[in-house]
Amino acid sequence: MTSEATNTVTDQATGPLAGLLNALADGAVEIVDLTNRLSSETPTLRLPEPFANLIDFSLETVSEYDEPGPFWKHQNIHTGEHIGTHIDAPAHWVTGRHSHDVADIPLPRLIGPAVVLDFTAEAAADPDFLLEVEHVRAWEKQHGPLPEGGWVLYRTGWDAFAQDREKFLNTDEDGSHTPGVSSECAQWLSETGIAGFGVETVGIDAGNAGALDPIFPVHYYLLGADKYGLTSLQNVSQLPTRGAMLIVAPLPIVGGTGSPARVLALVPRRS
Structure with a gap:
């Protein structure tokens, strides 16, 4: 990461949070999902x-770029x-x-x-x-x-x-x-x-x-x-x-x- 980008991260927070954000930005701290x-x-x-x-997870389509929702897609979630x-x-x-x-x-x-x-x-x-x-x-x-x-x-x-x-x-x-x-x-x-x-x-x-x-x-x-x-x-x-x-x-x-x-x-x- 460039020093300019690192400085931008630092400017967004102070103290310990700045340190954490910098560590995430430069890879010193990694995120594991x-x-x-x-x-x-x-x-x-x-x-x-x-x-x-319980019921298993499933999705129910409500609209998909069609008449019920011409510009969007959205769904209902069914799950336990x-x-x-x-x-x-x-x-x-x-x-x-x-x-x-x-x-x-x-x-x-x-x-x-x-x-x-x-x-x-x-x-x-x-x-x-x-x-x-x-x-x-x-x-x-x-x-x-x-x-x-x-x-x-x-x-x-x-x-x-x-x-x-x-x-x-x-x-x-x-x-x-x-x-x-x-x-x-x-x-x-x-x-x-x-x-x-x-x-x-x-x-x-x-x-x-x-x-x-x-x-x-x-x-x-x-x-x-x-x-x-x-x-x-x-x-x-x-x-x-x-x-x-x-x-x-x-x-x-x-x-x-x-x-x-x-x-x-x-x-x-x-x-």
Whole structure:
């Protein structure tokens, strides 16, 4: 970038913001998109009977440069709240029913530091792998504490299947087999100072979490502790173990229990 362009960026903000804008402009800070593309083909959660499922994402054309709208194209969106890359608000679960809906999540909780816990090898060896407290403690011993007010991103390599519904859900006669978190670890994480927990799988709980006690313990404990979940993340492999800043941008749906979200990470320039 030319010095003239850099000066223009600097002129638009002062103090720390100028530094950040300059770092973005000259590539010292890069933006990584952690969001799965949203379409009717996006894999979505499938609950077994008798539970009801949300509708998949779809678009309905209202006009397309024709008589209903000769100079424009616009469409209606049809979707469930918890579709694709999305945030779970505390109100999504019975334990958080009196806490924040998605429109009321405090903004500082949506921007913060992020760390990556990499358990791709374990998930590749066992799709039902569950993260335990001792795994997190061992990670902390090597990499430092979980970030206060920040996000824990649980990397399992599952984003490799994000465009293949069958592999992504990995369902057989015994249910869905995707990695997750044990009940003990979910409770332990809920007692830390993190803002939220993000995963590459279709939900913040393991595919077989209905067999755990309590059922769906990440939902039960973290949402009950006014923390938030992120699902179906992509490109977590491009983030450093520490040092990324996460930006989560859901729709502020009044009364909403969740929302599709654009999730971005700011990271130092990779060599």
